[in-house]
Amino acid sequence: MAELQRVNRRLFLSDMGRRTMAIAVLGSGVLAACSSDGAIAVDDAATGTDTTSTTGTDAGTTSTDSTTSTDTGSTDTAAPTEVSQLRWERVELGFVSAYVLARGSEIAIVDTGVDGSAPAIQQGLEALGATWSDVNNVILTHLHGDHVGSLGQVLDLSPNATAWAGRADAEEISGDVEALDDGDEIFGLQVIGTPGHTPGHISVLDPVAGLLVAGDAINEEGGMVLGPNPRFSNDMTQANASVQRLAERAYETVVFGHGNPIETGGSDAVVALAQTLS
Numbered sequence: 001m002a003e004l005q006r007v008n009r010r011l012f013l014s015d016m017g018r019r020t021m022a023i024a025v026l027g028s029g030v031l032a033a034c035s036s037d038g039a040i041a042v043d044d045a046a047t048g049t050d051t052t053s054t055t056g057t058d059a060g061t062t063s064t065d066s067t068t069s070t071d072t073g074s075t076d077t078a079a080p081t082e083v084s085q086l087r088w089e090r091v092e093l094g095f096v097s098a099y100v101l102a103r104g105s106e107i108a109i110v111d112t113g114v115d116g117s118a119p120a121i122q123q124g125l126e127a128l129g130a131t132w133s134d135v136n137n138v139i140l141t142h143l144h145g146d147h148v149g150s151l152g153q154v155l156d157l158s159p160n161a162t163a164w165a166g167r168a169d170a171e172e173i174s175g176d177v178e179a180l181d182d183g184d185e186i187f188g189l190q191v192i193g194t195p196g197h198t199p200g201h202i203s204v205l206d207p208v209a210g211l212l213v214a215g216d217a218i219n220e221e222g223g224m225v226l227g228p229n230p231r232f233s234n235d236m237t238q239a240n241a242s243v244q245r246l247a248e249r250a251y252e253t254v255v256f257g258h259g260n261p262i263e264t265g266g267s268d269a270v271v272a273l274a275q276t277l278s
């Protein structure tokens with residue numbers, strides 16, 4: 001939480017259920033509040049709608065907001081000039097999830113689900129008030145078919161998007177996919193190389209919003225964080241080392257390719273898992 005603590009010097013982030021408020025405290029004690037409620041995703045926009053008829057799974061979206069705040073003032077008396085937010089939407093695709101991330105008017109999609117998932121992803125876009133033309137980046141955590149299955153369709157629908165994946169996986173994914181390396185930044189997200197499940201697996205972290213999109217580097221089941229499934233993982237020694245890497249970072253919320261989001265205490269839960277592996 002180092003980043004949040006740094007930001008909180010001037011910005012108190014108060015999560016009031018689904019309404020997130022960023023409250024800037026000015027030097028004289030004057031309060032300025034910026035409510036995000038006008039931009040909150042509509043929760044019931046897509047729940048339970050079967051849009052993936054090819055797979056027979058229920059597709060739906062659930063919405064959660066994270067708050068990204070940027071300390072843009074140079075002195076404690078300067079009014080903040082910008083409070084930008086990261087908002088995100090989970091696209092539930094039966095056994096796997098994709099995510100739609102919004103920052104201002106720009107969109108990144110993380111993973112694309114199985115073949116036929118584009119209609120459900122579109123619902124995620126709509127819930128954030130976005131369209132396909134707002135999509136600038138499609139980030140693939142890894143090459144498995146339940147994560148890249150709708151890549152072609154998503155790119156066909158997104159005229160402004162570039163697709164990205166970890167270097168070792170990017171070259172194995174059919175289509176025009178650019179390579180990312182550990183330490184890169186994309187869409188304001190830090191790329192964390194988390195190989196093992198696949199050789200080029202990546203996770204992405206927004207350190208200010210405190211959101212980790214873990215892909216399949218870790219999974220959730222019953223409120224617990226688990227390592228990747230050995231049956232489907234390339235190299236468990238590497239995969240366990242990647243869990244340790246994720247345990248070294250700080251984030252409140254972690255979302256998974258498989259399992260439900262953990263919205264509070266995310267990195268604590270990953271640390272607990274890492275301790276069982278060491």
Ligand SMILES: [Zn+2]
Pocket residue numbers: 142144197216232
């Ligand atoms: Zn996988």
